[in-house]
Amino acid sequence: MPKELISRLEKFVTLTEADRRAVDSTFRHRRTTSAGRDVIQELGHADGVVVITEGFAGQFRVRDDGRRQIVAFFHPGDLIHFGSLAAENAVFGVTAFTPTVTSSIDVDGFLSLTTSSQSLARAFWHMAIEQLSIAREWLVDLGLGSAQQRLAHLFCEQHYRLEEIGRAAAGMVRLPLSQRDLGDTIGITNVHVNRTLQELRSAGLLSFDGIDLQIFDLKKLRQIAKFDPQYLQWRKLG
Amino acid sequence: MPKELISRLEKFVTLTEADRRAVDSTFRHRRTTSAGRDVIQELGHADGVVVITEGFAGQFRVRDDGRRQIVAFFHPGDLIHFGSLAAENAVFGVTAFTPTVTSSIDVDGFLSLTTSSQSLARAFWHMAIEQLSIAREWLVDLGLGSAQQRLAHLFCEQHYRLEEIGRAAAGMVRLPLSQRDLGDTIGITNVHVNRTLQELRSAGLLSFDGIDLQIFDLKKLRQIAKFDPQYLQWRKLG
DNA sequence: CGCGTGATTGACACGCTTCAACGTATGTGG
DNA sequence: CCACATACGTTGAAGCGTGTCAATCACGCG
Numbered sequence A, B: 001m002p003k004e005l006i007s008r009l010e011k012f013v014t015l016t017e018a019d020r021r022a023v024d025s026t027f028r029h030r031r032t033t034s035a036g037r038d039v040i041q042e043l044g045h046a047d048g049v050v051v052i053t054e055g056f057a058g059q060f061r062v063r064d065d066g067r068r069q070i071v072a073f074f075h076p077g078d079l080i081h082f083g084s085l086a087a088e089n090a091v092f093g094v095t096a097f098t099p100t101v102t103s104s105i106d107v108d109g110f111l112s113l114t115t116s117s118q119s120l121a122r123a124f125w126h127m128a129i130e131q132l133s134i135a136r137e138w139l140v141d142l143g144l145g146s147a148q149q150r151l152a153h154l155f156c157e158q159h160y161r162l163e164e165i166g167r168a169a170a171g172m173v174r175l176p177l178s179q180r181d182l183g184d185t186i187g188i189t190n191v192h193v194n195r196t197l198q199e200l201r202s203a204g205l206l207s208f209d210g211i212d213l214q215i216f217d218l219k220k221l222r223q224i225a226k227f228d229p230q231y232l233q234w235r236k237l238g
Numbered sequence C: 001c002g003c004g005t006g007a008t009t010g011a012c013a014c015g016c017t018t019c020a021a022c023g024t025a026t027g028t029g030g
Numbered sequence D: 001c002c003a004c005a006t007a008c009g010t011t012g013a014a015g016c017g018t019g020t021c022a023a024t025c026a027c028g029c030g
Helices: A003-009 A017-026 A109-115 A118-144 A149-162 A179-186 A190-202 A216-226 B003-009 B017-026 B107-116 B118-144 B147-165 B179-186 B190-202 B220-224
Strands: A029-034 A038-040 A051-056 A058-064 A068-074 A078-082 A093-098 A100-105 A173-174 A207-210 A210-217 B029-033 B039-040 B051-052 B057-062 B068-074 B077-083 B095-098 B100-105 B171-172 B205-206 B211-216
Touching: A003 A051, A003 A118, A017 A109, A017 A118, A029 A038, A038 A051, A038 A078, A038 B205, A051 B039, A058 A179, A058 B118, A068 A118, A068 A179, A068 B118, A078 A118, A093 A190, A100 A109, A109 A118, A109 B068, A109 B107, A109 B118, A118 A149, A118 A210, A118 B057, A118 B068, A118 B107, A118 B118, A118 B179, A149 A173, A149 A210, A149 A216, A179 A190, A179 B118, A207 B095, B003 B017, B003 B051, B003 B118, B017 B107, B017 B118, B057 B179, B068 B118, B068 B179, B077 B118, B100 B107, B107 B118, B118 B147, B147 B171, B147 B179, B147 B190, B147 B211, B147 B220, B179 B190, B190 B205, B190 B211
Parallel strands: none
Antiparallel strands: A029 A100, A038 A093, A051 A078, A051 A100, A058 A068, A058 A093, A173 A210, A207 A210, B029 B100, B039 B095, B051 B077, B051 B100, B057 B068, B057 B095, B171 B211, B205 B211
8 A cells, every 4th residue: 555655665775575565564554534634633542653645744733822833744655653652642733734645553563564674674764763854954944044044944845855755846846734834834923924925925936825836946945945955865775 | 881771761661681781782882072072073974873871962053154053952861863874974963061971883783783672673763753752842842932931941851851860859950051052952042041041040940050950940930831741751661 | 695714914012133241250371 | 370361141222023913805615
């Protein structure tokens, strides 16, 4: 089933046919979630290691006062949850921005998978470390960037990641996020997102309508964003 | 050597004597770094998986304009680098706030270690996921918190983590950070850190002199910080 | 057609930054 | 032992980026 996962793993290592079959036969529990629903409930009991195979989802926390912070975006092939490998309950929820398909595996099965093949172990480690790397890059962004810079950085990263998995065409990517969603990600209000978007638009850098993002001047946008994709690049190993 | 690492691993799983010996014999390359120096060079070539066994260090990025963002703090037992498990070069540096001792292991050795024992695999996975969890908690903090709340949160987390490894006594922990360091962590200027510290101090919540942090009213501080240690708590497995 | 959700705009308020000055402690070389 | 340098902490005043509040607009849907 999860060919999206397999091709992601092969970003990091070369898999044998046996590796591929092993992944294919263990990630079984398939589930679909419609847009607007939660794939993982915040504070809900969530077991297993979960991968997203189709759709677009975001990891978030909601505070008592209703304010929300999005801490990650997930595209096909991304691991969205590490189940009871980690805590009993999920401390972050995951919501589906589009209809989403996920596959999961229980933790013991996951550990068997990674102990049976060093290639798989290495590949899954890479995937986790990549997420850590992305989260820390976001920290740099939130800590040092202006609203404009943060928004540009977000767009650059999503564009890069979507292109990497073959979902970008001529600078165009699908990014179905409201201005509120964007604000909840980069830590500013939806009102200010609106104004900041207008700046980027009127500078001729991009167009964005809440669904599709079209980048006209990638080089300049990356400059504004101080976006250097090194944190998303890895050497592939045997 | 790395008994700090072993006791950290045992936060997550019960290790066998063989597991302990395996860890003990593989993490060998011992290195010391004096305060103020970098344990890992930003953009430098850095191989191996590295654990800190003594001291206090921070992971950071410095931008062209000289501004710095600290993205993680490391205490004894923490993994501070995943070497070529990840990218060729480190995209974040790690600097020593106190004299620091680290042990490292080459990546192949690390993978052998984790494929040889499911307990060890599970424990190391937990350690990585815990770091991911912390990074995302920081994102929530930076995205939603005021200066006061962020500073309080930082203090609460460091206190919790230090207490966990037996380095807190009666609300007192060693935290040798300048006001600039604090600001570079929570994304505000050193000037504003100063003012914010005064608020917390004059509210009778804590005292801090750049070296020692003494918390007088943990409950109220956590309330201000909206600090819930759940993201640092894990169930221990056989 | 009427409603709800999201986008847009304007006016005003405020938290934090910036800049600059000054204090204090520590260390160093003459 | 003093002169000086350096690093960090503290304080004040002014400016700016972003938040807040509120109104209006645009669109899709039942």
